[in-house]
Amino acid sequence: MKNIDPVKALDDKVERLKKDLKSLGDRIDNAQTDAAQHKLSTTNQVRDTTRKIAKTNERVTELAESVHRLERLLVALNRKVRAGETRKADFDTWPEIGKPLIARILAGQEAYARKTFTPQEAKTRRRAVAEYDRQAHEAIDAAEALTTLPPNAESLWRKKYKQWQTIVGKQRPEAPDDNEHAGDAAAKTAGNEAVAQARELIRARIEDAVANDLLFPAWFENMLGPAAPPGKADDWLYTATDVVLYRLLHDITSPASALGTAPQEQGHRRTLHDRLIVECADYRKP
Template identity: 75%
Template sequence: MNIDPVKALDGKVERLKKELKSLETRIDHAQTDAAHDQLSQANQLKDTARKLTRTDDRVTELAESVHRLERLLVALNRKVRAGETRKANFDDWPEIDEAQLAKILKGQEAYARRAFTPQEAKDTRKAIAEYDRLALQAIDAAEALTHLPPTAEALWRKNYKQWRSISDRKRPEAPDDDTHAKDTVAKSAGNEAIAHTRQLIRARIEDAVARDLLFPAWFENMLGPAAPPGKADDWLYTATDVVLYRLLHDVTSPADALGPAPLEEGHRKTLHDRLTGECADYRKP
């Protein structure tokens, strides 16, 4: 036993240093082991992610393969049925004459035209009267320009400004009561014609479905081989519009139901876009 307190303290310090060094070594080893474990886990996660990615890619490939097989089966089914099944005729419609189609088109044009409300018509006529009044003043000002002396610069500028104030404007379009009345008649006739025409088209499609007739290629390409489960009524509604679109716009392609998309904005383009979207949903596997 060391009775010297200083030496005893030094000895204790040395022991503590050794213990501290031993502890530091253990901590270093623990950190190294933890780093190795973390790296191992990270590698495992990366490996799992790669496996999942490969699995997702494989599932996508399988889904595409199944879809291709379904399309091939549909095509094969068509070839088999074509030899032994009666075909539906959705191209010839003797019961729908040109006059009926013309009424529908005129009705659509009437709906597309902007109609004035009574108040709008009143305001427009008032604006036209004001325009005409200013136009007469501008004409007088323009004529006065030819008689002004060269020194009357202020008057010249005033008259010229008055002329330009009206020459840069456009006269409002007058509401046409006769056109409004004709449009009302056209809308009514168009509504009656389209209701009757759609009824005829839908009846023939329903008959083809009931008798399991072979649809035309353009029809099946657009709407699929049959109505999706639970959507028969919606499918029939869209199918009727597809046939009607072909009749109205003289689409005769044996493969393309609607033909090229219209470039100009309007009722036809809106209908083309709607039918394209709806039919794409019906064709989804």
């Protein structure tokens, strides 16, 4: 239907637009309300979460405190257990490993450490010794001459003094000994046997201590940890035996330090010490 009157038509149009405007305003209002509601709920949620987190925090603090209390309790308990009637393992006195056995082991180690000569070396060495002896005799003769020379025979004095100087400060090379070789071999064998024997005794006692759940000495635990690491019991036992043997051989009685002070000079003891340090550090690793 078409209005013929243009004013009327315009009025109609204005009327329609007004309606549209109103509906739009309503929709905006609605949207605003919705948004406000959403915002409110989100804020509430955030507040809730914050409260929950704070509560959790408190709880964690409480837990930490109780863990700390537990730790202290454990330490105290440990001490009480140690002080109490727990049976202790004794790895410090070894009546069954006597002085002769230890002496045999040490002699064997010395024999191993000693240098052995090849025949050629022995020959040159013997020649050097003979040369030294000859020089020594000459030098002694020269010094003998010094005791009778008149003071103004300067060139003779010089000559004899020089001859004497050839021997001063020189070391006589050590002579190779033929009997020594056989003796060394015997000492080595005896030492090996003694080591095997001592190791067996020590290992038996350690195994016994493990079997009966005995409390290890402080130095033992310091060095080898409270127990054998899982899956490595045999290696652990071997090292533990060596630690005890080391203490026995080198007369270490420190209650806290298993190996005592580190040896300064190179040699069998130093090698064993270093090896034990490395191996034990491996066993103490968590």
